[in-house]
Amino acid sequence: AQRVTQPEKLLSVFKGAPVELKCNYSYSGSPELFWYVQYSRQRLQLLLRHISRESIKGFTADLNKGETSFHLKKPFAQEEDSAMYYCALLTMDSSYKLIFGSGTRLLVRP
Amino acid sequence: EAGVVQSPRYKIIEKKQPVAFWCNPISGHNTLYWYLQNLGQGPELLIRYENEEAVDDSQLPKDRFSAERLKGVDSTLKIQPAELGDSAVYLCASSLGSGYNEQFFGPGTRLTVL
Numbered sequence: 001a002q003r004v005t006q007p008e009k010l011l012s013v014f015k016g017a018p019v020e021l022k023c024n025y026s027y028s029g030s031p032e033l034f035w036y037v038q039y040s041r042q043r044l045q046l047l048l049r050h051i052s053r054e055s056i057k058g059f060t061a062d063l064n065k066g067e068t069s070f071h072l073k074k075p076f077a078q079e080e081d082s083a084m085y086y087c088a089l090l091t092m093d094s095s096y097k098l099i100f101g102s103g104t105r106l107l108v109r110p
Numbered sequence: 111e112a113g114v115v116q117s118p119r120y121k122i123i124e125k126k127q128p129v130a131f132w133c134n135p136i137s138g139h140n141t142l143y144w145y146l147q148n149l150g151q152g153p154e155l156l157i158r159y160e161n162e163e164a165v166d167d168s169q170l171p172k173d174r175f176s177a178e179r180l181k182g183v184d185s186t187l188k189i190q191p192a193e194l195g196d197s198a199v200y201l202c203a204s205s206l207g208s209g210y211n212e213q214f215f216g217p218g219t220r221l222t223v224l
Contacts, residue, residue, distance in 0.1 A: 004152075032210065043113070044153070044201070044215040051210060086152050095166050096208040098143075100152025 002027050004089050006101035013077050014109050021072040021104050023061075023087030032090040033070040035061055036100070039083045047072075047085070057081070077108045114216035116202050122222045128190035131219045135183065135204030142179060143213060144187050145201040153201055159185065160208065189221075197223045 003026040013019055025031055035047040048056045050063050050070065061072045070087060087101040115134040123129050135142050140161050145153035156175070158166040161182035170177065174193070179185040189196055199218040205211040 009150075043217050046212050049210075049212075088152070090210070092209075095168075096158075097155055097166065098153075098213065100154070102151050 002089065002091055002097075002099050004087050004099055004101035006085075006087055006104050008104045009102075010105045010107065012107045012109065015079055016076050019072075019074045019077045019081070019106065019108075021085050021087075021106065023070045023072065023101060025068050025070065025087075025089050027068075027089055027091070029092050031063070031065075031070075032092060033061070033063060034088045034090065034098070035059070035070075035072050036086040036088055037083050038086070044086070077106075079108045079110055082106055082108045114202055114204055114214055116200075116216040116219055118219055119217060120220050120222075122224065123192055124224050125194055126191040128188065129192050129221060130189075131187045131200050131202075131221075133185045133187070133202030133216060135185070135202070136214055139204035139206055139214070140182065141205045141208050141211070142185050143203040143205075144177060144185070145203065147199040147201055147218070149198070156187070158208065165208075192221075192223045194223050197221055 005024045033050040037047040038044045059074045063070050084103050086103045089099045091097045117132050142159040144156040147153045157170045157177050159179045162179050177187045199220050201218045202216040203213040205213045
């Protein structure tokens with residue numbers, strides 16, 4: 001079954017602390033994974049994608065096929081990072097379906 | 111560039127009433143998606159269009175939901191009749207083709223069924 005699991009509904013950290021948002025997936029094929037973010041009163045937008053191997057706003061994510069994980073990390077959280085974060089899996093069959101996790105709310109306290 | 115436009119932003123109806131949502135994708139985006147987002151959940155795909163063709167509607171409850179994308183630009187999603195469980199946010203997204211291409215999301219329509 002194709003599934004994305006984000007075990008934490010809420011993650012609260014202090015400004016300057018490291019952040020790790022967990023994402024685990026279940027997929028029989030070769031996964032393509034994404035992180036989407038939704039800031040308060042804004043629309044859902046792409047943060048980063050595995051295939052690009054990029055760092056966006058200080059965030060990085062490494063695909064670990066052995067642990068079937070794609071955790072999102074940032075060494076020093078900022079207050080403006082407070083948002084809802086969704087991990088998503090793109091199925092690489094003909095359906096090209098984006099399957100989202102249930103999301104983690106990150107709250108960065110001053 | 112306004113991005114993906116959706117209307118209305120909010121809709122409150124009584125159960126058994128019909129409701130329709132409209133989406134205007136980013137200019138030039140041939141792929142359009144409708145998602146359903148229940149409270150506390152991530153978006154779930156309802157239907158995907160490539161131009162005017164619905165290429166994946168396997169998750170669309172066809173007994174009460176219908177969608178169209180005439181002329182391969184704007185799209186309408188309809189529910190008739192609405193049920194209490196349909197209360198959710200309905201998101202529209204578009205992209206330059208499917209697959210790896212980034213999906214750009216609209217602001218969503220929040221539907222409340224009383």
